Amino acid sequence: xxxxxxxSVNKPxxxxxxxxxxxxxxxxHRLKANRVITGGKDPASTAYKILRTQVLQKLNAKKQNTLxxxxxxxxxxxxxxxxxxxxxxxxxxxxxxxxADFDLGRPSVHRYFDYVPEVGLGxxxxxxxxxxxxxxxxxxxxxxxxxxxxxxxxxxxLLTSPAMQNLVNDIKSRYDSRLIVFDLPPLLGTxxxxxxxxxxxxxxxxxxxxxxxxxxxxxxxxxxQGSRVIGTVLNASDDALTSYY
Numbered sequence: 521x522x523x524x525x526x527x528s529v530n531k532p533x534x535x536x537x538x539x540x541x542x543x544x545x546x547x548x549h550r551l552k553a554n555r556v557i558t559g560g561k562d563p564a565s566t567a568y569k570i571l572r573t574q575v576l577q578k579l580n581a582k583k584q585n586t587l588x589x590x591x592x593x594x595x596x597x598x599x600x601x602x603x604x605x606x607x608x609x610x611x612x613x614x615x616x617x618x619x620a621d622f623d624l625g626r627p628s629v630h631r632y633f634d635y636v637p638e639v640g641l642g643x644x645x646x647x648x649x650x651x652x653x654x655x656x657x658x659x660x661x662x663x664x665x666x667x668x669x670x671x672x673x674x675x676x677x678l679l680t681s682p683a684m685q686n687l688v689n690d691i692k693s694r695y696d697s698r699l700i701v702f703d704l705p706p707l708l709g710t711x712x713x714x715x716x717x718x719x720x721x722x723x724x725x726x727x728x729x730x731x732x733x734x735x736x737x738x739x740x741x742x743x744x745q746g747s748r749v750i751g752t753v754l755n756a757s758d759d760a761l762t763s764y765y
Contacts, residue, residue, distance in 0.1 A: 540652040540653065540655075541652065541655045541656065541657055541664060542655065542656040542657070543656070543657055543659060544633060544635050544656050544657065544658050544659065545659055546633050546634070546635075546658045546659050546660075547634070550633075550634050551632075551633070554631075554632045554633075554634075555600055555604075556600070556603055556604060556607070556632055556633075557604045557607055557608065559611075564604070565608070568604050568605060568607075568608040569608055571605060571608070571753065572605065572608040572609055572612060574751065575587065575605065575609070575724065575750065575751075576609070576612065578722060578750040578751070579699070579721065579722060579750075582721070584721035584722055585692070585698065585699050585700060585721065586692060586699075586700045586702070586719070586720045586721045586722070587699070587700070587701050587702070587720065587721065587722050587723070587724060587750075588701075588702045588704050588713070588716070588717060588720040588722070588723045588724070589601055589602040589605070589701060589702065589703050589704065589724050589726060590704050590706070590707055590713050590723055590724070590725055590726070590740075590744065591706050591707070591725070591726040591727070591728070591732075591740075592706060592707055592708055592727070592732045592736050592737050592739070592740035593706050593708055593709070593731065593732050593736055593740075594626070594706050594709075595728070595731060596706075596726050596727060596728035596731050596732060596755060597726055597728050597753075597755040597756065598703065598704075598706070598726045599621075599623065599628050599629060599632070599703050600632070601724075601726050601753055601755065602619060602629070602701055602702075602703040603619065603629060603632055603703075605701065605724075606619040606663060606701045607660055607663060609699055609701070610660060610661065610662035610663040611661075611662070613662075614697065615662070615697055615698065615699050616662045616663070616664070616695065616697060616698050616699070617662060617663050617664070617698065617699045617700075617701060618664050618665075618666060618691060618698055618699070618700045618701070619663065619664070619665045619666070619701045619703065620641070620665075620666040620691070620700060620701070620702050620703065621640075621641065621665070621666065621667050621668045621703050622641070622668070622679070622702045622703060622704050622705075622716060623668070623703050623704060623705045623712075624641075624642070624668060624671065624672040624675035624678065624679070624705065624712060625671055625672070625675055625705055625710065625712065626671065626705070627640070627641075627667065627668035627669065627670065627671065629665060629667055629668075629703055630665070630667040630669070633658045633665075635656065635658070635667070636669070637654065637656065637667045637669045638669075639653045639654040639669070640654050640666075640667050640668045640669035640670065641654060641666055641667065641668040641669075642668055642669065642670060642672045643669075644687060645678060645681070645683045645684060645687065646672075646678075646683075651666070651687065651690065651691070654666055654667065666691070675705075675710070675712050676710060676711045676712045676715045679712055679715045679716045680715050680716075685719075688719050702716070702719075702720060704716060704717075706740075707739075707740040707743050707744065708736060708739060708740055708743075713743075714743050714744075717744065717747045720747075721748065722748045722749075722750045723744055723747045723748060723749045723750065724749075724750060724751055724752070724753060725740075725741075725744070725749055725751070725752040725753070726752070726753045726755055727752055727753065727754055727755065728755040728756050729754060729755065729756050730756070731756075
């Protein structure tokens with residue numbers, strides 16, 4: 521895939537200038553094959569617009585700008601939900617969006633865009649790479665992605681390290697009109713997500729029908745007590761009315 525390095529891209533709608541953000545041309549057919557929404561009036565796009573409105577109402581009510589996407593176990597659609605919600609949020613003209621892949625054990629956001637990053641979150645935290653060298657935009661106006669290119673060991677310690685605190689403070693304070701969506705690891709199996717939740721304003725819980733057991737869900741809900749859970753997304757439901765979210 522060809523990647524173009526640019527010095528700056530002006531965002532007139534928000535008065536924001538991105539520096540050294542890589543522009544990645546993305547094939548629309550590949551996005552559809554990866555179930556990434558591309559606009560239009562299809563049921564999935566409509567469902568995410570409804571979800572976007574509900575999320576914005578919750579965040580705007582308290583002037584908050586950071587949201588974590590979590591699930592109890594793997595393969596519940598957490599990452600795809602984070603991607604599609606971020607795209608829908610970016611289409612809301614008052615905001616730009618940064619989607620950050622903080623699933624350090626199983627990073628996968630970049631794969632949905634058929635992109636292989638040369639620099640990722642781990643390089644910024646462990647090797648001092650500048651944040652700007654890791655960011656890319658998948659040719660979707662208003663959306664920038666911070667990928668993680670490989671699995672990182674001792675991830676829970678890294679998530680609470682001073683380097684992580686500095687990075688999170690940087691991306692949270694850089695632009696007033698930016699919303700930040702963190703794709704976090706599943707809650708069960710590691711303590712990564714729980715360790716990171718104090719950094720975020722709100723939490724959205726993804727539940728895949730038929731994938732998670734009742735006792736697993738109960739344990740996961742116990743782990744996020746004290747965090748501001750603003751809602752749940754029911755994924756892959758057999759109910760036609762809720763089959764998209």
